[in-house]
Amino acid sequence: MPRKKAPTTKIYVLDTNILLHEPLAFLSFKENDVVVPMTVLEELDYIKDSKKDVARDARVSIRAMEDLLHDATPEDMIQGVSMAGMTAGESAPTGTLSIFTDLTMDASQQVFTSNENDNRIINVALHLQKARAPRQVVLVTKDINMRLKAKGAGLAHVEDYRTDQLISDIKYLSKGYHTFEGDFWSNVKSVDSRTEGRDTIHTIPRKVLPEAYINEFLLDETGHFAGLVESMDDETMDVLDLGYERLMGRHAWGISPKNIGQALALHALLDPHIDLVVLTGPAGSGKTLLALAAALEMTVERNMYDKIIVTRSTPEIAESIGFLPGTEEEKMAPWLAAITDSLEVLHKNDENTKGSMNYIMEKANIQFKSVNFMRGRSLQNAIVILDESQNLTASQLKTIITRCGEGTKLICGGNLAQIDSNYLSAVTSGLTYIVEKFKNFSGSATINLDGVVRSRLAEFAEEQL
Numbered sequence: 001m002p003r004k005k006a007p008t009t010k011i012y013v014l015d016t017n018i019l020l021h022e023p024l025a026f027l028s029f030k031e032n033d034v035v036v037p038m039t040v041l042e043e044l045d046y047i048k049d050s051k052k053d054v055a056r057d058a059r060v061s062i063r064a065m066e067d068l069l070h071d072a073t074p075e076d077m078i079q080g081v082s083m084a085g086m087t088a089g090e091s092a093p094t095g096t097l098s099i100f101t102d103l104t105m106d107a108s109q110q111v112f113t114s115n116e117n118d119n120r121i122i123n124v125a126l127h128l129q130k131a132r133a134p135r136q137v138v139l140v141t142k143d144i145n146m147r148l149k150a151k152g153a154g155l156a157h158v159e160d161y162r163t164d165q166l167i168s169d170i171k172y173l174s175k176g177y178h179t180f181e182g183d184f185w186s187n188v189k190s191v192d193s194r195t196e197g198r199d200t201i202h203t204i205p206r207k208v209l210p211e212a213y214i215n216e217f218l219l220d221e222t223g224h225f226a227g228l229v230e231s232m233d234d235e236t237m238d239v240l241d242l243g244y245e246r247l248m249g250r251h252a253w254g255i256s257p258k259n260i261g262q263a264l265a266l267h268a269l270l271d272p273h274i275d276l277v278v279l280t281g282p283a284g285s286g287k288t289l290l291a292l293a294a295a296l297e298m299t300v301e302r303n304m305y306d307k308i309i310v311t312r313s314t315p316e317i318a319e320s321i322g323f324l325p326g327t328e329e330e331k332m333a334p335w336l337a338a339i340t341d342s343l344e345v346l347h348k349n350d351e352n353t354k355g356s357m358n359y360i361m362e363k364a365n366i367q368f369k370s371v372n373f374m375r376g377r378s379l380q381n382a383i384v385i386l387d388e389s390q391n392l393t394a395s396q397l398k399t400i401i402t403r404c405g406e407g408t409k410l411i412c413g414g415n416l417a418q419i420d421s422n423y424l425s426a427v428t429s430g431l432t433y434i435v436e437k438f439k440n441f442s443g444s445a446t447i448n449l450d451g452v453v454r455s456r457l458a459e460f461a462e463e464q465l
Contacts, residue, residue: 009095010157011035011132013125015141016043016117018161020054021393023061025161026097027086033095034083036065037102037124039117057395068097100124111153118143122150129155142428162428170416170426173280174439176446177217177264178209184218184225200241201230212237215274215445217264219244226260228267242267252297253346255289261449262286268445269294269411272304275404276444278435279413282462284454287413288387289342295383295411296346299364305383305409307365310339311400312387338387339368371400381407390414390431391421397430 010032018025019040026034041062048058072081080096087093102124111126122139129137138157139150147158180187192203209218218227218239226247227239247263250256252270257263261281268277269290279287298304340357347356360366371392386400389412397412404410412434416426426432438444452459 009033010136010138011128013037013100013121013128013137013139014040015121015139015143015146016040016047017142018140019044019061020047020057021142021161022395023057024064026061026065027083027093028091029093029095030091031094033080034093034097035100035124035128036097037100037121039102039120039124041099043117065097069099100128118146118149122146122153122155125150125155126153160428170432173416173432173448174213174216174435174446175448175450176215176278177219177261177448178212180218180220182220183222184220184227202227202239202241203236204239206232206235206237209237213439214442215268216439217242217447219260223260226264252290253293253301255293255346257290258286258453259451261447261451262290262453265290265447265449266294268447270298271445272298272409274443274445275409276401276434276438276441277409277411278431278438278444278446279411279449280416280431280435280446281449282417282452283415284452284458284462285449286453287415287449288338288385289345291385291411291413292339292342293346295385296360296364298409299383300360305407306381307367307383309367309369309379309382309384310387311369311371311384312389339366339385371396377403378405379403379408380405382409384408384410386410386412388414388418390416390419390426390429391424392430393421393424394430394433397434401434 010029011034012029012032013035014026016039019036022028026036044058044062048055048062068083068086069077069081077099078101080098082096083093085092102120111123121141125137125139136157137155138159139147139155140159140161141147141150142160147160150158185191188202188204188208190205194201194203206212212218212229212232214229214231216229218229219225224244226242226244228242230238230240232238244260247267248257248260250263250266250270252266255266257266262285265277265279265286268274277291279291281287292308295305295308299306299308343357343360344353347353347360350356371386384400384404389397391414392400401410412431414429414431416429416431419426419429424430435446439446452462
């Protein structure tokens with residue numbers, strides 16, 4: 001067990017799901033001590049050899065702990081090995097990491113007598129809370145039920161792991177646009193306008209919208225103004241006048257926007273200077289259809305990209321994909337039916353819909369790939385459509401974004417109300433994380449599509465169910 005320290009530092013007991021969510025999470029607790037129960041190591045050992053999509057994360061976590069502990073004696077492992085020097089920066093850890101041998105705990109020290117893994121980990125936290133008083137012992141887990149059990153068993157401090165959580169409530173998530181009350185120009189006292197080619201740019205005072213960020217769209221309630229924040233300094237910001245009617249009149253691959261949200265999304269999707277477009281919104285708001293229409297327009301009509309790569313992650317892909325017959329693309333087909341459905345919609349008026357779809361898939365070089373096989377690749381001059389990205393963690397999304405090479409555009413779509421992962425919520429999803437992290441990046445744009453245009457049935461279901 002960790003050496004006795006001043007009561008100001010805490011002891012954090014980590015559950016397995018924390019290390020699967022972020023493999024190097026044990027380095028995130030600064031001056032505090034971290035305890036990993038032996039049960040957690042056993043679970044990681046089981047997972048690292050499995051076919052689950054978190055097997056790699058388990059291996060990374062085990063290797064990182066081995067790097068720190070490989071020279072430690074058995075006594076050091078119990079007492080705690082200093083993590084100082086493992087990482088640099090202000091938040092670098094200075095506490096210790098220890099392994100607690102909960103497998104040999106006496107029955108009299110245990111609150112739970114059943115031998116479930118969660119119960120054994122909670123028993124460790126309860127034992128340390130009693131043995132190490134007055135130091136605060138905190139159990140960290142993403143399992144809500146386990147948090148409830150621990151509190152019910154008498155553990156004073158139980159927390160979720162939130163170092164990658166940038167907002168406290170999903171209502172604070174950036175929408176990608178700001179709507180002014182009334183007329184836009186009634187909010188602006190002074191303006192300096194200039195023309196660059198066919199574009200009109202307005203320089204307005206920064207105090208009009210102090211919280212503005214690059215590539216944020218500006219609208220007004222009257223429906224007469226639409227602009228885009230191009231640049232800013234401490235005093236002023238440059239707004240590109242997009243023109244409300246011009247935006248609504250744009251089209252891609254025969255698709256025209258049905259509302260201003262779709263028009264903004266289409267503008268961002270077709271802008272060659274924007275490398276990352278994030279589309280959020282409810283089911284039926286047009287995320288996949290707009291992304292595919294824009295991708296086909298830029299690949300086939302404008303010849304700006306060489307291929308379209310469509311990928312998505314579902315929790316069961318890693319285990320189920322191997323049982324399906326055929327090539328990787330044929331195996332992925334059931335999970336990427338949303339894309340083929342959208343292709344069908346885009347060509348429903350053709351004389352031979354099936355023939356048109358096959359022709360376009362070959363012409364645009366559309367490839368279906370599994371997220372699991374994206375690691376290590378370098379994608380050049382392609383459009384990557386990442387569907388259902390709300391189920392990915394921040395580290396998984398980082399893996400995909402860092403695959404994008406020169407001339408590649410990434411489109412991430414997701415509905416934060418449809419998260420399937422056991423350990424993610426709307427505020428901890430990787431999709432939420434990149435929306436907030438990239439909002440000040442000049443090469444990215446975010447649009448929240450809030451209108452359901454699929455059908456009146458889908459719209460009613462989204463509102464009432």
